[in-house]
Amino acid sequence: LTQGKDAEGNPFWEIGNNRRIGFSEFKGTTLVNIREFYTAPNGELKPGKKGISLTLEQYKALLRVLPELNASLQAE
Amino acid sequence: LTQGKDAEGNPFWEIGNNRRIGFSEFKGTTLVNIREFYTAPNGELKPGKKGISLTLEQYKALLRVLPELNASLQAE
Numbered sequence: 001l002t003q004g005k006d007a008e009g010n011p012f013w014e015i016g017n018n019r020r021i022g023f024s025e026f027k028g029t030t031l032v033n034i035r036e037f038y039t040a041p042n043g044e045l046k047p048g049k050k051g052i053s054l055t056l057e058q059y060k061a062l063l064r065v066l067p068e069l070n071a072s073l074q075a076e
Numbered sequence: 077l078t079q080g081k082d083a084e085g086n087p088f089w090e091i092g093n094n095r096r097i098g099f100s101e102f103k104g105t106t107l108v109n110i111r112e113f114y115t116a117p118n119g120e121l122k123p124g125k126k127g128i129s130l131t132l133e134q135y136k137a138l139l140r141v142l143p144e145l146n147a148s149l150q151a152e
Contacts, residue, residue, distance in 0.1 A: 003144065011148050013141035016134045021141060023149060030152065032145075034110060034128055034138070052110055052127050054095070056149075061091035062110070063146075065077050066139070069108075072087050073099060073132075076106065 018045070032059040094121070100129075108135040 002014035012022025018037045023030055035051025078090035088098025094113045099106055111127025130138065
């Protein structure tokens, strides 16, 4: 697993093709971010438009549906 | 779990605030979509800009990192 920390010290994990899942704090709220990054002209990796920031509640809902989603995917 | 099928027959699950996770086929490739929807003036629910479509490989990478992510979240 390729893991790192961003400029704010928030942990993230690479999931391929410059896409990452990680989490951050925003105004006291934890957000789980799944986002694509791109390399800026200065070589810095910056967050792109493709992505979504989930509240903890939405993330927990996502975790709950994964078994059904995976079963449905495997039945394809 | 609130589950449904979209106009193309692709399954999705609600994760809150008009956000869904589901999957679809695009040119023979399965994509796992996590996306926010909005209600169009005609009442139809349409995909919005916030979201990301993961390849199966990226989705499997995401599944692999979840235990570490969850442990890190709980250590907060």
